[in-house]
Structures are given as C-alpha cells and as structure tokens.
Amino acid sequence: MDLFDPLQIRDVTLSSRIVVSPMCQYSSPDGFATDWHLVHLGSRAVGGAALVFSEACAVTSEGRISPWDLGIWKDEHIEPLARITRFIREQAVVPGIQLAHAGRKGSTKRPWEGVGEVRESEGGWKPLAPSPIAFEPSYPVPSELDEAGIRRIVKAFAEAARRALDAGFEVLELHAAHGYLIHEFLSPLSNQRTDSYGGSLDNRIRFLYETVAAVRKVWPARLPLFVRISATDWVEGGWDVDQSIYAVKKIAPLGVDLIDCSSGGLDARQKIPAKPGYQVPFAQQIRDTTNVLTGAVGLIDVPAMASQILRQNKADVVILAREFLRRPYWPLEEASEMGVPLPWPAQYLRAAPNGTAARVAVNPALPEERLAQNVRSLP
Numbered sequence: 001m002d003l004f005d006p007l008q009i010r011d012v013t014l015s016s017r018i019v020v021s022p023m024c025q026y027s028s029p030d031g032f033a034t035d036w037h038l039v040h041l042g043s044r045a046v047g048g049a050a051l052v053f054s055e056a057c058a059v060t061s062e063g064r065i066s067p068w069d070l071g072i073w074k075d076e077h078i079e080p081l082a083r084i085t086r087f088i089r090e091q092a093v094v095p096g097i098q099l100a101h102a103g104r105k106g107s108t109k110r111p112w113e114g115v116g117e118v119r120e121s122e123g124g125w126k127p128l129a130p131s132p133i134a135f136e137p138s139y140p141v142p143s144e145l146d147e148a149g150i151r152r153i154v155k156a157f158a159e160a161a162r163r164a165l166d167a168g169f170e171v172l173e174l175h176a177a178h179g180y181l182i183h184e185f186l187s188p189l190s191n192q193r194t195d196s197y198g199g200s201l202d203n204r205i206r207f208l209y210e211t212v213a214a215v216r217k218v219w220p221a222r223l224p225l226f227v228r229i230s231a232t233d234w235v236e237g238g239w240d241v242d243q244s245i246y247a248v249k250k251i252a253p254l255g256v257d258l259i260d261c262s263s264g265g266l267d268a269r270q271k272i273p274a275k276p277g278y279q280v281p282f283a284q285q286i287r288d289t290t291n292v293l294t295g296a297v298g299l300i301d302v303p304a305m306a307s308q309i310l311r312q313n314k315a316d317v318v319i320l321a322r323e324f325l326r327r328p329y330w331p332l333e334e335a336s337e338m339g340v341p342l343p344w345p346a347q348y349l350r351a352a353p354n355g356t357a358a359r360v361a362v363n364p365a366l367p368e369e370r371l372a373q374n375v376r377s378l379p
Contacts, residue, residue, distance in 0.1 A: 003307045004340045007050075007316065009257050009293070011222035012094055012170050014050040014317070016342075017310055018331050021297060021321035022053045022098040022173070022228075024065065026110040031058060031071020033080035041084055044324050045091040048331030048342055051317075052088055054081070056100035056175050059160040060153065062125045063101035063181070066110050067118055072099070072160045078167045085168035091345065092359045096171035097164045098228065099157055099215075103181030104129035104142040104190070128153075130184050130191040130198065130207075136268040150197065150207060153181070158214040165219065172219055173226035174211060178265030182208050183230055186247065187239040187266050205247045209254070216255040226295070227251065228260035231282035234270040241285060248290045258293040259286055260319060276301055283315040295319045303334040 007014045020041075027036045037054070044052050058064040058071045071077055085095040107117055107124035116138040118124030128149065129142035145153070157174070164172055176182035184190040185207040191198050197206050212227065219225055231244045248259055261283040264270050272278075279298035287294040296315035299322075300306050306318040323330060335342035336353050344351075346358040 001310045001313060001316070003303065003310060003318075004335060004338070004342065005310075009171075009224040012224055014094060015092065016048075016050040016331065017317045018049045018051075018306070019096075019295060019317050019319040020044045020049045020052040020324050021319045022055045022175070023321050023325070024055045024069065026066050026068040026112075028068055028070045031061065031064070031069065031073065031077055033070060033077070033084060037070070037080075038084050038087065041095075042087045042091075043328045045088040045093040045095075046345055046348075047324070047327075047329035048335065049093060049324070051094045051096050051171060053096040053098055053171075053173065054084075054169075056098050056102075056180075057160070057164075059099055059101055059156040062106060062128060063103075063153070063156070064106055065102040065180075066108055067123050068110055069102075072097070072163050072167075073156065075163060078163050081164075081167040081169075085170075089168070090361045092343065092361060094170045095168060096173060096226075097167075097169040098173040098175050099160050099164070100175035101153060101157075101181040103127065103179075103184045104133070104139065105135050105179055107140065129181065130193055133190060133192065135179065144193075147195070147197075150210075154207070154210050154214050157211050158218050161215045162218045165223075171224045171226060172215070173228055173260060174208075174215065175228050176208055177228045177230040177260075177262045179230070179267070180265075182211065183239070183266055186229075186243070187233055189233060189235060189238045189267050201243060201246060205250060208247065209251055212251045212254045212256060219255075221255070224257040225255055226258045226260050227256050228262055230263045230265055231261050231279070231286065232263050233266045234264050234272050235267045238267060241282060244282070245286055245289050248286055248292055252290060252292050256292065258295055258316065259283075259290075260295040260297060261286055261315070262297050274299060277305055277309070280309055280314050283309075284313075287313075287315060293317075297321075303330060 004016045088095040106127040127142040283294040283296040293316040295317045297319040343359040
C-alpha cells in the first residue's frame with residue numbers, strides 16, 4: 001500500500017490515499033458557503049488530492065462553533081455547496097462533507113478574534129450539551145438536552161445528510177471528535193447524565209449509534225460513511241482507546257466504512273504529547289482490532305511520513321490539514337518526484353512533466369435522477 005495506490009470504498013474510488021482534512025474557515029455568513037470556500041476547497045482539488053472534505057458543517061444553527069461556521073441546516077445552503085462539488089468533480093476528485101454539532105463549544109469567537117463566548121446580545125446563542133458543564137471558565141455553561149432535544153438533533157443530522165446528497169457530495173463524515181456534541185456524549189468527563197444516554201458505556205455511545213443509524217437511512221448504500229473520533233481525551237478517567245474500539249465495533253455494522261482517528265479537544269486539562277505522527281498509533285490499533293478502515297491524521301507534515309504510514313499498514317488513508325494550507329499542490333509535486341504519472345488539469349499541462357495526461361472529469365454535473373429519487377424531508 002502506497003501513497004498513490006487507489007482505494008475503492010463501496011462505489012467510490014479514490015485515486016490515491018491522500019485526503020484533505022476538514023479545516024474550519026470561519027468565513028460563512030448565516031452558514032452559507034462563499035467564494036472563499038470555492039477557492040479554498042477547489043485549490044486542493046486542483047492540487048491532486050483524492051478526496052477533499054469541507055470544513056465541519058453545522059446541522060443546526062446552534063450547532064456552529066462560531067456565528068461564522070459553514071452550515072447545512074436549511075435547503076438554501078445546498079446550491080452554494082453544489083457549486084463547489086461540481087468544481088471538485090471536474091478535477092476528477094471526490095467531494096466529501098463533515099457534518100457536525102459543536103455542543104457546549106458553540107457560540108464562541110473566531111480564533112483570530114480571541115477566545116471565549118459570543119454573547120446572545122452579540123449574535124450568539126445558548127449552547128446545548130449532554131450535561132450543564134462548561135468546557136472551561138471562558139465558555140458559557142450549556143443547557144442540558146432533554147430526550148426530545150436529542151431526537152431533534154439526530155433528525156437534524158439525517159436531514160443534513162439528505163441535503164449533502166443533493167449538493168453532490170460523495171463521502172460523508174460524522175464529527176464525533178474534538179469535544180463537540182457527539183464526543184461530549186461519549187466521554188464520562190462531559191456526560192454525567194443518569195438516563196439512557198449516560199452512565200454506562202453502552203448508554204454513552206447511544207447518541208452516536210442513533211445518529212449513524214439515522215444518517216445511513218438517507219445516505220445511499222453505494223456511498224461511503226466515515227466517522228471522526230477522538231481516540232482518547234488525554235485525561236485520566238476520560239474517553240480512551242479501549243472505549244473507542246468498543247464503540248467502533250458497535251457502529252461498524254450500521255454501515256460505517258472508515259474511522260478518522262484524531263484525539264483530544266474535550267477537556268482543557270488534556271496533556272497532549274504533540275509531535276509529528278503522534279496520533280498514528282490510534283489508527284493502527286483500531287484498524288488491527290476492528291478490521292475497519294482507518295485514516296491517520298495529526299501533524300503529518302511531510303509526504304515521506306505519509307508514505308511510511310501507508311507502507312507499514314498503519315492506516316488506509318492519510319488525512320492532512322496544515323500541509324495543505326502551506327502547499328495546496330504538494331500531491332502533484334510529490335507524484336512528479338516519485339515518477340508517478342498523476343494527471344494534471346489540462347489548463348496546467350504546459351508546466352507538467354512531459355507525457356502527463358489531462359484529467360478527465362468525474363460526474364461533473366449532479367445527476368437529475370438523484371434529485372428525483374431523494375427524499376425531500378424526513379417523517
């Protein structure tokens with residue numbers, strides 16, 4: 001297994017094992033994708049990645065991290081996203097979307113504007129969580145979700161999946177990591193409920209289980225479903241690798257194809273030994289014990305490291321973020337160095353290695369039958 005080996009998952013074939021990670025841009029008015037998103041995501045597709053994920057896309061308005069997060073909670077969000085997926089497919093690249101709910105980490109400032117909450121008087125909202133425990137003192141105390149509220153959010157994830165399909169995405173990922181809502185239900189540090197969604201491990205994974213099941217009812221069997229998890233909280237008494245493995249074994253039979261293995265983000269007391277490749281062992285352990293495909297993520301900052309992860313069978317794909325911000329076209333550059341005949345956009349062939357083929361678009365238009373067959377609303 002190597003960097004430029006193809007990978008088929010259900011009916012979708014990735015041309016290589018290189019994936020662009022979801023990266024929040026905090027640049028969406030009322031949840032709408034803009035020209036920034038078209039250029040940001042489109043550049044990575046032009047650059048030769050096999051799968052390009054949108055940033056975390058909020059399934060409800062109060063599910064955003066900040067008031068400037070990308071959203072997919074209403075049908076009006078579909079067409080700006082469809083413009084992006086059309087362009088990505090024109091580059092022979094697979095468009096992916098990550099669905100998310102920020103939970104208690106919602107209604108906060110954009111990173112370049114400082115830290116802490118955005119008050120309701122300033123356009124913020126009261127965050128929701130499994131238990132009324134703030135992430136840290138600068139964050140608001142969230143409202144505890146009742147069971148009706150939980151059902152509403154599960155349905156919102158499913159509705160968002162239907163909109164993602166209409167928008168032309170081919171891979172869907174559920175964000176159950178980094179201290180956001182699904183992760184908050186998983187960890188005993190943030191979930192102190194005494195009902196059927198708290199306490200035991202089976203109860204704490206119930207929200208994730210129900211969300212996966214609801215999404216799979218509307219997300220076609222021919223298309224892949226990923227789940228991003230934080231494999232550990234990096235805090236004693238919190239969520240850990242053993243619980244992650246147990247959860248993966250529970251949700252995989254529902255139709256989960258790949259686990260995107262991140263870590264941390266739930267508790268400000270975390271002690272993360274961050275260094276290049278520090279999260280790769282989680283991907284390897286989960287892959288080896290569950291037989292589910294995994295993605296390695298986290299400070300994979302050079303192509304040589306990405307290749308080594310794959311050659312040593314530690315993961316099935318590598319999912320990069322910062323390196324793509326620094327070098328959007330590094331897959332094309334690396335392929336040239338390795339002598340791999342990766343197709344280039346026809347518009348750029350004059351700069352490509354001799355003999356390079358032009359890319360052939362993959363499903364550049366949204367099939368009309370998809371819209372006709374799709375369920376417009378859920379019961």
